[in-house]
Amino acid sequence: xxxxxxxxxxxxxxxxxxxxxxxxxxxxxxxxxxxxxEAIEKTNYVPSEHAKSLxxxxxxxxxxxxxRLSTETSSRVxxxxxxxxxxxxxxxxxxxxxxxxxxxxxxxxxLQSKQVEGIIFLATNVSENLQKELSELETPLVAxxxxxxxxxxxxxxxxxxxxxxxxxxxxxxxxxxxxxxxxAHDEAVGRKRRNGYQAQMNEAALPxxxxxMQEASFDIESGYEATRRMFKExxxxxxxxxxxxxxxxxxxxxxxKQAGMSIPEDVALAGIGASEIGKYVTPPLATVDxxxxxxxxxxxxxxxxxxxxxxxxxxxxxxxxxxxxxxSLG
Amino acid sequence: xxxxxxxxxxxxxxxxxxxxxxxxxxxxxxxxxxxxxEAIEKTNYVPSEHAKSLxxxxxxxxxxxxxRLSTETSSRVxxxxxxxxxxxxxxxxxxxxxxxxxxxxxxxxxLQSKQVEGIIFLATNVSENLQKELSELETPLVAxxxxxxxxxxxxxxxxxxxxxxxxxxxxxxxxxxxxxxxxAHDEAVGRKRRNGYQAQMNEAALPxxxxxMQEASFDIESGYEATRRMFKExxxxxxxxxxxxxxxxxxxxxxxKQAGMSIPEDVALAGIGASEIGKYVTPPLATVDxxxxxxxxxxxxxxxxxxxxxxxxxxxxxxxxxxxxxxSLG
DNA sequence: CTGTTAGCGCGTTCAT
DNA sequence: ATGAACGCGCTAACAG
Numbered sequence: 031x032x033x034x035x036x037x038x039x040x041x042x043x044x045x046x047x048x049x050x051x052x053x054x055x056x057x058x059x060x061x062x063x064x065x066x067x068e069a070i071e072k073t074n075y076v077p078s079e080h081a082k083s084l085x086x087x088x089x090x091x092x093x094x095x096x097x098r099l100s101t102e103t104s105s106r107v108x109x110x111x112x113x114x115x116x117x118x119x120x121x122x123x124x125x126x127x128x129x130x131x132x133x134x135x136x137x138x139x140x141l142q143s144k145q146v147e148g149i150i151f152l153a154t155n156v157s158e159n160l161q162k163e164l165s166e167l168e169t170p171l172v173a174x175x176x177x178x179x180x181x182x183x184x185x186x187x188x189x190x191x192x193x194x195x196x197x198x199x200x201x202x203x204x205x206x207x208x209x210x211x212x213x214a215h216d217e218a219v220g221r222k223r224r225n226g227y228q229a230q231m232n233e234a235a236l237p238x239x240x241x242x243m244q245e246a247s248f249d250i251e252s253g254y255e256a257t258r259r260m261f262k263e264x265x266x267x268x269x270x271x272x273x274x275x276x277x278x279x280x281x282x283x284x285x286x287k288q289a290g291m292s293i294p295e296d297v298a299l300a301g302i303g304a305s306e307i308g309k310y311v312t313p314p315l316a317t318v319d320x321x322x323x324x325x326x327x328x329x330x331x332x333x334x335x336x337x338x339x340x341x342x343x344x345x346x347x348x349x350x351x352x353x354x355x356x357x358s359l360g
Numbered sequence: 361x362x363x364x365x366x367x368x369x370x371x372x373x374x375x376x377x378x379x380x381x382x383x384x385x386x387x388x389x390x391x392x393x394x395x396x397x398e399a400i401e402k403t404n405y406v407p408s409e410h411a412k413s414l415x416x417x418x419x420x421x422x423x424x425x426x427x428r429l430s431t432e433t434s435s436r437v438x439x440x441x442x443x444x445x446x447x448x449x450x451x452x453x454x455x456x457x458x459x460x461x462x463x464x465x466x467x468x469x470x471l472q473s474k475q476v477e478g479i480i481f482l483a484t485n486v487s488e489n490l491q492k493e494l495s496e497l498e499t500p501l502v503a504x505x506x507x508x509x510x511x512x513x514x515x516x517x518x519x520x521x522x523x524x525x526x527x528x529x530x531x532x533x534x535x536x537x538x539x540x541x542x543x544a545h546d547e548a549v550g551r552k553r554r555n556g557y558q559a560q561m562n563e564a565a566l567p568x569x570x571x572x573m574q575e576a577s578f579d580i581e582s583g584y585e586a587t588r589r590m591f592k593e594x595x596x597x598x599x600x601x602x603x604x605x606x607x608x609x610x611x612x613x614x615x616x617k618q619a620g621m622s623i624p625e626d627v628a629l630a631g632i633g634a635s636e637i638g639k640y641v642t643p644p645l646a647t648v649d650x651x652x653x654x655x656x657x658x659x660x661x662x663x664x665x666x667x668x669x670x671x672x673x674x675x676x677x678x679x680x681x682x683x684x685x686x687x688s689l690g
Numbered sequence: 691c692t693g694t695t696a697g698c699g700c701g702t703t704c705a706t
Numbered sequence: 707a708t709g710a711a712c713g714c715g716c717t718a719a720c721a722g
Contacts, residue, residue, distance in 0.1 A: 031498060033715055044693045049717055057691050074496050076473045080413045081715030084698045100439040109430040112456055122454040126442055143406045166404050168361060280640055310610055312642040363699055374709045379701055387707050411699035414714045
């Protein structure tokens, strides 16, 4: 690996001059510039970003920490992030947390040590430890999807989205509405969506059998199982089911079909997420479009503002969502 | 941001001693170690990886270049990569190429300048320029999915997989088999899968109407359009269609259903990729499981070997694939 | 227009 | 067991 010094010698100039042509800074005679460029091409020289960063304190790298990258939601968000970042010459340093709270903190530290200029953080919890870590973090950070106090956040409107889904069913005259949720450790997906469901059922003065509320994890299979339990345990069975994610809803759909019932005649169904899969199942799944890509872009722009303006205010931004009423609704 | 010097002063020792406790190297009295650790915790000190890398030439970062990250295939591969990398303390620096050949080369250079210790490269073409760039690259690299000469590669068995898909149809007695492919610029997906199709049709001495072979891009909509064209342009219509990706096949499925035909009675269907969506459409889509995650892991392990052993041999590894015969086959 | 000097934060001899 | 000095590769003053 040649260094700036090597090519300086080759071109018969000082390292400073090489640096000047590299960064288009200051004056340099066209003769010298030419020799430098030739030397660079001949040696296949690539400047060391580390040395550069050490001096300039700039890395052109943004850290992204997320639970897992094999989900459609994650991909969309990262795609949105990448879209605005790559346009500005930034790169993404990826860090996955595997749904582990400790790993989230570890990754935050690691990214900081790599001197990333900013962090976009898709958290899955809002624990004390995490908040403490966040408050001590020097690197600009914006959280996406979870409402972490003390930092800028881009949020989905989980509560109202859930309310609207329930309203869909209510408008169709359903009174027995089941719910498939996830752990309340996940503030956004687990708690807020459940709150929306319960609030809406309450307001409509509709009783909810305990068995109508099932907890699942995040995969299709788990949605299937939750639905099976729901039908097995309930004395009167629901005529509609709200699953907090599309994958869960698809699992529910599988069970319902397999049990010989039809959708939406016997059971109506809706999810959240606008995953592609929901569009092509039969019947198409009613769902809520969270605009993940836009959320990623929004978060990135917010972060970039913080970085360039040194703007330390904590902004909260709630993404608008779109209702996709489809045949599974009835 | 505190530096090693700051905490050295705070602990009343020299920077060298701090470095020693940081890296568990050499002797350091437990008294000194204790003071150092306290200073670190008090100041929230995080060592600069840049300065460290500058000295040690190690970055613990692997670059990953891929066309786009919003596809299921990409996510699976990256997940596989991340799985083995994170276990060894490496991180991923992401670089997307947007299907642009020039951008692929740019990204390669950029990663090199960031001193990544190795690169995993999901190319979409095998152009001269690219091969030249690759031959000049100092950083260890393994390509995944495309057969680039002169570098280690992990490949899918596109040709034989395509043959097997056609065989499925042949075994069911189909003689009029349509094909939906993509641009031949993509050596693996575009050319090899097409070759497999043609070879198998040839061997079975089956004629192929020109209109039976359609070219699409990579999205569902495009599969829909290709199918529409196929049925519109052909004098005798196919009774089976092989789409080179599952998404294309799902698009085909949409068209066929919408045109009032049924699957597999009127038209049988198969794709490649084992995407989740194929499992839940009606009827379930027959497809080929490429084990993307395992491929990512394999490529990463290969790369890690190269890095640690300085092993510069060029290995080729062909991933085994699995046939998922499902109802769309008939 | 160009070279010299200094120092970014760290790990590493070499003394002590 | 510990510190002083040096250098990794680069950019930013400051001279000239």
